Amino acid sequence: MHVRNPQLAHLMHRILVWVARISMxxxxxxxxxxxxxxxxxxxxxFFGISVPSADDIAGILLGGTFALGFAAAVPGDQHISVDFFINRMKPSATALLKVVAYVVTIAIIGYLLLGFSRIWYAAYQSGITMLGTLPIPRALPMGIVMAGLAMLELALVLRFLERMFGTGFALDERDLPSGAH
Structure with missing residues (x-):
């Protein structure tokens, strides 16, 4: 699955880089x-003052740090991938497995995003708050994680399209272990 169109691949890459920058x-x-x-x-x-709901706020910020940072790894394929076997296969088999991996990953993240958005909307409509001292709406941390998932989904789709219209899915320099070039 490879349709050569360098201009479209370049456009997908530029948009992907911006999504990754915003994510980071x-x-x-x-x-x-x-x-x-x-x-x-x-x-x-030290002054005997406690920050109300500090644990809730810390959880929100930690979740935001992880979820919002996911998309930043996609443009350079800097995410974790187990490629021990595909690096030893024929280029056509490698390309096919990479296409399948992208499609499955995009589908899983899309499904997760859809389900998470339904849960977020229910929390938003109900106005339910977190359990801490401050009445922080539960929809806030869920919305931050959902934004991170949406950016990840967008980044994955853009990277898939970039490879489809550009270099294709066969092994490239970034896929090889250092020293194997």
Whole structure:
């Protein structure tokens, strides 16, 4: 499955890079806020002051850091992949398995995103809050994770299209272990 169109592949890559950059900026912002929260919790503890719902807020920020950062790994194929067997197969078999892996991954993330959006919407409609001191709507952390999943899904689709219209799915330099080129 390879339809050569370098202009379209380049466009997909440019959009993918922007999605990854936005994803990384949001993940870094979430991580910076998490660090500031920890500093505040530790610093204020010396004065006998506790930060209300600090554990809830920390959980939201930690979830945001991970979920929002997922899409940043996609453009350079920097995600974890187990390719011990496909690196030893014929290029046509490798390409086919990579297409199947992309399609299955996109389908799974899409299904997860659909189910998660239904749960988020129910939490949003009900107005249910987290269990901490502050009335933080449960839809907030769910929305952050859902945004990360949506960015991941978009990044995977763009990377799939980029490879379909560009280099194809056969092994390329990034797929080989260092020193095997």
């Amino acid at each position: 900026v949001l993940a870094c912002l979430s991580l910076a806020l998490l660090v500031l929260l920890f500093i505040a919790v530790i610093g204020l503890r």
